[in-house]
Structure formats: C-alpha cells, structure tokens
Amino acid sequence: MSGPAPAPVTADTNPLRDPDDKRLPRIAGPCSMVMFGVTGDLARKKLMPAIYDLASRGLLPPGFSLVGFARRDWADQDFAKVVYDSVRQHARTEFREEVWRSLAEGFRFVPGAFDDPDAFELLARTVRELDEERGTGGNHAFYLSIPPSWFADVCTRLQESGLSDPRPGTWRRVVIEKPFGHDLRSAQELNEIVEGVFPADSIFRIDHYLGKETVQNILALRFANQLFEPVWNANYVDHVQITMAEDIGIGGRAGYYDEVGAARDVIQNHLLQLLALTAMEEPVAFTADAVRAEKEKVLAAVSLPENLDTATARGRYAAGWQGTEKVDGYLDEDGVDAANRTETYAALRVDVRTRRWAGVPFYLRTGKRLGKRVTEIAVVFRRAPHLPFTSTATEELGANAIVIRVQPDEGMTMRFGSKVPGSQMEVRDVSMDFGYGSSFTESSPEAYERLILDVLLGEPPLFPRHAEVEQSWRILDPVIEHWAASDRPPEDYPAGTWGPDGSDQMMRRDGREWRLP
Incomplete structure (x- = not known):
C-alpha cells in the first residue's frame, strides 16, 4: 500500500486553499487521522463513510492517511476490508473505484489495547512512516471514538509516546465524542485530563448536531x-x-x-x-x-x-x-x-x-x-x-x-x-x-x-x-x-x-x- 511520497499540497500549489477567495471550497493540508474505536457503530456507520465522502468530493489531500487502532489481530488489508464494507453500505456519495484505490493506499492498522504502551510505540512508528512515505507532514488528528472511561488511558499513552507533541510548524489534535462526563464534576475532571495533554485550541469536542x-x-x-x-x-x-x-x-x-x-x-x-x-x-x-x-x-x-x-x-x-x-x-x-x-x-x-x-x-x-x-x-x-x-x-x-x-x-x-x-x-x-x-x-x-x-x-x-x-x-x-x-x-x-x-x-x-x- 505504500508508494512514493506525493508532492506537498500548499496554498501556493492548490487554489482551493486560497484564503482570500471564500467562494472556493477548502481542502485539508497534508495530514492523517488516527481512529480509536474503529470496530464501533459510530466509526462504521458515520466516520469512515464521511472520510470517503470527503475524498470523493476532493476535500482531502492526496497523501491523506487513516490509521485504525483496536484490539484486533488485523493486518492493513483486513482494516481496509472493514472500511470498504462500511463505505459501500453507508457512504453518501457514489462509490468510485479510483477514489477508493487512492484513499486505501493510506490505510494502516495498529493492533493493541488502549492501555498498552508497546502498541502506542508501534503507533508512533507508523505515524513517522506516514510522514516519510505519504507526506503527511507531521500533522495528525486522534479521533477518540471510545467510551469516556478510556480517555485518560489513551491521552496518557499519546503523551508518553510523544504522539501528542508536534514539531514546530506542525499540529496534533484530539477529537472526543459526547458524553463529556455524566455531571458537572466528571466533566471538569475529564477536561483536566485532556487539557493536561493537548492545548485547549487542539481539542475538538464533537456534537454532531452542530x-x-x-x-x-x-x-x-x-x-x-x-x-x-x-x-x-x-x-x-x-x-x-x-x-x-x-x-x-x-x-x-x-x-x-x-x-x-x-x-x-x-x-x-x-x-x-x-x-x-x-x-x-x-x-x-x-x-x-x-x-x-x-x-x-x-x-x-x-x-x-x-x-x-x-x-x-x-x-x-x-x-x-x-x-x-x-x-x-x-x-x-x-x-x-x-x-x-x-x-x-x-x-x-x-x-x-x-x-x-x-x-x-x-x-x-x-x-x-x-x-x-x-x-x-x-x-x-x-x-x-x-x-x-x-x-x-x-x-x-x-x-x-x-x-x-x-x-x-x-x-x-x-x-x-x-x-x-x-x-x-x-x-x-x-x-x-x-x-x-x-x-x-x-x-x-x-x-x-x-x-x-x-x-x-x-x-x-x-x-x-x-x-x-x-x-x-x-x-x-x-x-x-x-x-x-x-x-x-x-x-x-x-x-x-x-x-x-x-x-x-x-x-x-x-x-x-x-x-x-
């Protein structure tokens, strides 16, 4: 699934990212998304199809990569099959083989538990390889489609493995799904955990209604x-x-x-x-x-x-x-x-x-x-x-x-x-x-x-x-x-x-x- 690194997409080479022309759609720059909880309903019915639909609409960069993380004994090809089935069943846009092939070249899978430090070291190596092979540029988003009880473990492992710390000129972001706690006190405790690892402007709390x-x-x-x-x-x-x-x-x-x-x-x-x-x-x-x-x-x-x-x-x-x-x-x-x-x-x-x-x-x-x-x-x-x-x-x-x-x-x-x-x-x-x-x-x-x-x-x-x-x-x-x-x-x-x-x-x-x- 690997190949030569694509040319970097910048505002100079891609007019779709021209910030002065609001009429044109904007596409993301070089990046990847690491998805925790890829075996859940949300990932299969909403997140994976949404990523395909974005690619189909031309809003993802050529080197965009998707990394799945779960306690499954899967290879990259097994993960790709899971995404494929999800896309064919739930995607909004028409399935196009050329879009799928381009997107699937960036699929990777890391097996492991949410509290396993060895698995996060493997994830860190995988992310570094994507930077070299796919041109993701050190920019990575971590989507926590998992129960809130695991947020602390995952954030701690991301910090210990260095995955939460961007190099100068790059970014790392975390996405968390509701519920944001079960009362005021637990919400405050959860916020302290996440903001202890990521700065406030790098934390994206998803309320899909918005x-x-x-x-x-x-x-x-x-x-x-x-x-x-x-x-x-x-x-x-x-x-x-x-x-x-x-x-x-x-x-x-x-x-x-x-x-x-x-x-x-x-x-x-x-x-x-x-x-x-x-x-x-x-x-x-x-x-x-x-x-x-x-x-x-x-x-x-x-x-x-x-x-x-x-x-x-x-x-x-x-x-x-x-x-x-x-x-x-x-x-x-x-x-x-x-x-x-x-x-x-x-x-x-x-x-x-x-x-x-x-x-x-x-x-x-x-x-x-x-x-x-x-x-x-x-x-x-x-x-x-x-x-x-x-x-x-x-x-x-x-x-x-x-x-x-x-x-x-x-x-x-x-x-x-x-x-x-x-x-x-x-x-x-x-x-x-x-x-x-x-x-x-x-x-x-x-x-x-x-x-x-x-x-x-x-x-x-x-x-x-x-x-x-x-x-x-x-x-x-x-x-x-x-x-x-x-x-x-x-x-x-x-x-x-x-x-x-x-x-x-x-x-x-x-x-x-x-x-x-």
Whole structure:
C-alpha cells in the first residue's frame, strides 16, 4: 500500500486553499487521522463513510492517511476490508473505484489495547512512516471514538509516546465524542485530563448536531436577514419549543442508555446547544471565539424554575404500536435494569434571564418511541393585541410561528393568518415552507463530513469548549438530582404516542400546549 511520497499540497500549489477567495471550497493540508474505536457503530456507520465522502468530493489531500487502532489481530488489508464494507453500505456519495484505490493506499492498522504502551510505540512508528512515505507532514488528528472511561488511558499513552507533541510548524489534535462526563464534576475532571495533554485550541469536542446544515442556518436566518431579528425577543415571542423526537427504541444500546437516560443523552448537549444558538446575541464576527462567547453568555443566563415537580416531566415508553408494528416497552428490552428508573422521555422548562428573553419560557423535550422522528425549533409569537374581526372570523386562527426543522426534512416553516377566499371575512392559519432539498441543487453533506473537515483544517467554530459543556451540566444537574431524590418513577407512555401525560400537564399549567410536529 505504500508508494512514493506525493508532492506537498500548499496554498501556493492548490487554489482551493486560497484564503482570500471564500467562494472556493477548502481542502485539508497534508495530514492523517488516527481512529480509536474503529470496530464501533459510530466509526462504521458515520466516520469512515464521511472520510470517503470527503475524498470523493476532493476535500482531502492526496497523501491523506487513516490509521485504525483496536484490539484486533488485523493486518492493513483486513482494516481496509472493514472500511470498504462500511463505505459501500453507508457512504453518501457514489462509490468510485479510483477514489477508493487512492484513499486505501493510506490505510494502516495498529493492533493493541488502549492501555498498552508497546502498541502506542508501534503507533508512533507508523505515524513517522506516514510522514516519510505519504507526506503527511507531521500533522495528525486522534479521533477518540471510545467510551469516556478510556480517555485518560489513551491521552496518557499519546503523551508518553510523544504522539501528542508536534514539531514546530506542525499540529496534533484530539477529537472526543459526547458524553463529556455524566455531571458537572466528571466533566471538569475529564477536561483536566485532556487539557493536561493537548492545548485547549487542539481539542475538538464533537456534537454532531452542530454540523447539520439547518443548525448552522439558524445563525444565517437570524443575522443575515433584517426580517427576523427585530421581532426575535420578548416583545413579540411568547415561548420557544425545542424538540428532538425519535420513533425508535434503544436498539442494542441498553448497556449505555440504561446508565444515561434521555436527559443526559440529548438535553445536556444537543438541545441546550440549539437553545444557545436560538437565544444568543449577534457575535462580532463568525469566528470560534466570538460565537462561543455569545453562546456561553446565554447558557450562563439560563435558570430553572423553583418548583421542578411542575417544570419538568419524565417518562418511559411502554409496549405499543409504532406505525403498524407492535413493539415492546423499555423494561422488556434486553439488558435493561428496572431498578435504574431510567427515563426515555424528558421535558423541562428553562428561562433565559437576559433583557432580550426575560419572561419567555423555553421548553425542551426529547424522547424515544414517540409519534415520529423529528427535530425542530419552534419560535411561537404572541397573539396580535387587537383583531378588528369578529370572533367567528378568527376562531381557527392560532399563534404565528417560525419553525426551523433540523431533521429529517431540513428547512423552515412560517405560520401566519390569511383570509380564506370568499365573500366573507374568515381568517385561518396557512404555512409558507422552505426546504433545503427543493431550494438548492447541492446535496447537504453529512454532519460528520463538515466536522471532520473542520478538525483537519483547524477551524473550531462548531465545536463547544469546556465552558459551554460545564454550563450545560450546571443547568441539568439539579434536574437529575431532583429526579433521583423523588419517590415517583418515570411515567409510562405507550410507544407511538407523544410522551407522558405529565409533560402535557406541564404545558397546560402555563396555558400552553406542545406543537404536534
């Protein structure tokens, strides 16, 4: 698989990296990625296909190399077969033999355990060989697609073997996946471990939701249009709903999910990040530091109501019907321990104590086995203070809303009142819809494509720093502790419905109701 070293790719030889022309796509410079945990679902279904898709789009350098590390007795060819199967099954772009052959020349595999110093010495030799044979230039990213319990061992071995220390003019970066701890204290301990080996600007915490086109479009929607920002505040907005609903169960993830639950799995990271992007002030520039500064301010201003019994809800799916399929309840899933009282549905109200959002509640909810798969942000506006129509003319008129659909049908819907055709004055709700698929000829890249490319380019606007992670745990920890101290178990809800009755009651107490996506 080795061959002559390709010519170095530089800004002078490659116009795609011209920093002065933002219209052209940028490709990564000479580099490799070392992937820990290559036997896991994430690597096979998302990471390896994303790397192929980047290569297919011409966004990786000719000498890019991928090193797999796992406790398997594999040769380089065995690893290549694993990547091949993954790409053929899950890649977004068309499979092209010439792209595959070029990419596969840079595949290497290092067998070993995460705490084996000899394996890391072999990894260090492999990386040095790639610098010589493939022209990777001393630039290497380490992707830790492994349980957080192994982060300390891997980071320690990377440091001891010298893999974390770049030569002058080169870089070493580490990528870690959520969960970033299981509470505030563990998140702080984890951060100390990782920052003890890599500098803060070389640590990339992956939240794949932030790589989705529609999530990034929140900032474009708000700050590139005069239409929305003047009404994006408490003078006009009644409340905001942020929903991530899944129609699937836990599958084979009981070992992980039963210890984590819906709130830690989704609200702490995905939904609070969406809240921050929705509620933040305009950054002075679209740079990593400027965007993070505004997100951190918003998260620092988030507070919980005093009565968590009435401002939160949790549930657990019971047996029911998912479409035409009869499915088991959570407690019947293999590997679930009923004593854990793990929730598969979580909802809570939070307030953002800033001048812009004072008095506007934000409602967050997530759950498994709900009515459909959807993630959306609904900004619901106050009703008009005066309607010069009869009550019968507007009896079917609801509140105006802007709904940002994150998945699966990426786009945005605006709901407003319009006259019904006819001789009488009758006003009803109508919707104006924007869909990414119908408005742009380019297909949206997968989130991991964007995020992996940003890691290799060293561009971190979409990656949360530890301050954001710690603020998120500060918000969620009291809720988890309150539930743990409660005598009430999670409330059952039938699979295929929209959650427990307690969640609807939480909204009704505030005189509101959940949107039906």
